[in-house]
Amino acid sequence: MSNSIEVNGKELATDEEGYLENLADWEPGVANVMAEIDDCELTDNHWEVINFLREYYEEYQIAPAVRVLTKAIGKKLGKEYGNGKYLYELYPYGPAKQACKYAGLPKPTGCV
Amino acid sequence: MSTLNIINKSPFEKRTLDQCLSRISKDDAVILIEDAVVVAMSGTSYDSQLKTATADKKLYVLTPDLEARGLADRSLLDGLTAVDYKGFVALVTEHDRVHSWL
Amino acid sequence: MEEEYSGGVEKKFIYINRRVPHGTAYAIESLETVLIGAAFDQDVSMLFIDDGVFQLKKDQNTESIEFKNFSKAYRALEMYDVEKLYVETESLQERGLSADDLLVGVEMIDRARVNELIDQQDVVLSF
Amino acid sequence: MKISILVNEGPYQHQASDSAYQFALAALESGHEVPRVFFYHDGVNNGTNLTTPPQDDRHIQKRWSALAQEKGVDLVLCVAACQRRGMVDEGERDRNKKDATNVADGFRISGLGQLIEAGIESDRLVTFGD
Numbered sequence: 001m002s003n004s005i006e007v008n009g010k011e012l013a014t015d016e017e018g019y020l021e022n023l024a025d026w027e028p029g030v031a032n033v034m035a036e037i038d039d040c041e042l043t044d045n046h047w048e049v050i051n052f053l054r055e056y057y058e059e060y061q062i063a064p065a066v067r068v069l070t071k072a073i074g075k076k077l078g079k080e081y082g083n084g085k086y087l088y089e090l091y092p093y094g095p096a097k098q099a100c101k102y103a104g105l106p107k108p109t110g111c112v
Numbered sequence: 113m114s115t116l117n118i119i120n121k122s123p124f125e126k127r128t129l130d131q132c133l134s135r136i137s138k139d140d141a142v143i144l145i146e147d148a149v150v151v152a153m154s155g156t157s158y159d160s161q162l163k164t165a166t167a168d169k170k171l172y173v174l175t176p177d178l179e180a181r182g183l184a185d186r187s188l189l190d191g192l193t194a195v196d197y198k199g200f201v202a203l204v205t206e207h208d209r210v211h212s213w214l
Numbered sequence: 215m216e217e218e219y220s221g222g223v224e225k226k227f228i229y230i231n232r233r234v235p236h237g238t239a240y241a242i243e244s245l246e247t248v249l250i251g252a253a254f255d256q257d258v259s260m261l262f263i264d265d266g267v268f269q270l271k272k273d274q275n276t277e278s279i280e281f282k283n284f285s286k287a288y289r290a291l292e293m294y295d296v297e298k299l300y301v302e303t304e305s306l307q308e309r310g311l312s313a314d315d316l317l318v319g320v321e322m323i324d325r326a327r328v329n330e331l332i333d334q335q336d337v338v339l340s341f
Numbered sequence: 342m343k344i345s346i347l348v349n350e351g352p353y354q355h356q357a358s359d360s361a362y363q364f365a366l367a368a369l370e371s372g373h374e375v376p377r378v379f380f381y382h383d384g385v386n387n388g389t390n391l392t393t394p395p396q397d398d399r400h401i402q403k404r405w406s407a408l409a410q411e412k413g414v415d416l417v418l419c420v421a422a423c424q425r426r427g428m429v430d431e432g433e434r435d436r437n438k439k440d441a442t443n444v445a446d447g448f449r450i451s452g453l454g455q456l457i458e459a460g461i462e463s464d465r466l467v468t469f470g471d
Contacts, residue, residue, distance in 0.1 A: 197367035
């Protein structure tokens, strides 16, 4: 029944959708392994988002809303990147779901 | 513009009623429901404080909750009006907003 | 209201917080509502009175009780365009606190003015 | 007038859910609309179909469900509160790989946005809780 991924020789428990059970298990290798499973190669642009999410979560203890994320990315990388289209191209399964998963943030509740 | 304030706690246990009364204006109203109805009768230690409040504000009490607590036949504090659920609904519509002091 | 909210109805919402955090879930659930509600582009205010002022107390450390330290999220409210945070002066004073004890910038408001603030609102959510 | 309701407490422990129900009934009888009742915090427990109160007690869940079926009141359970408290509909069962559901007829699970929307679209929002 239990799910897990293997990262640098360590077995890390995940839930059925692939989110880490224990957020403290996160290390950069986690994102790479998860992306591999999704057939996705992580570029620097992907990492920008992952790092932003981790810093944001560390500071505020919440995952940012997508519009807060887009605004922040736009501020960081330039206006042309500050839109949902850019984020969805990077994370076709949805920035909230997929990027949060790679970044080791809690699974969004599906609120709104 | 006026607010209907809902109080549902006994003032003998919680300070909610005091906290509400210290902030609302004379155009506002208060309805006592659930356990808050225990302060609606005359002769409690809240008597004088509530009389001061009813001097310029409208106070109501929900009859079904009063009945359930065996207090329906006691004389209500002067200036306090008893309403049923339909009366409660009417109060909600007559005021601009409702604030439940939970 | 005839219009749909998507049609641009903007109402004034006030979230009134009157409880100490952690003993009950009201503080965090109020905050979650505000954060979700921010997506609706309404005019949002948060008011902290009575024990609610403790929600904004600096230096909360919830590690030992194994709770999430959601107090940090109040500092994110600005990014959600929730900029109107009011704290009642008397509530702070009664509890031996001052504005310096708070983890975020707020507007102090006297008890006598609380009613004025509530009187401007369309919807009151109290937790 | 459109009057929506917020219920923050579960059944039986506190009078809040009963008060909300009596209020909703009176509002409908007075000719008002009750477009939505939103259940938050422990209030989501009002929507479980697994309760079996004794026959001489009121059946809080069935009463709410009847209100939904007979009067078209939209009963919404907050998804985040449901996930914490084990309220599961088919969507949540599949999404979180649980093996059962317990959301009663007439109730649906959705987000907090439904509460905000009720606040925007209704003329009044009345809260019942502890």
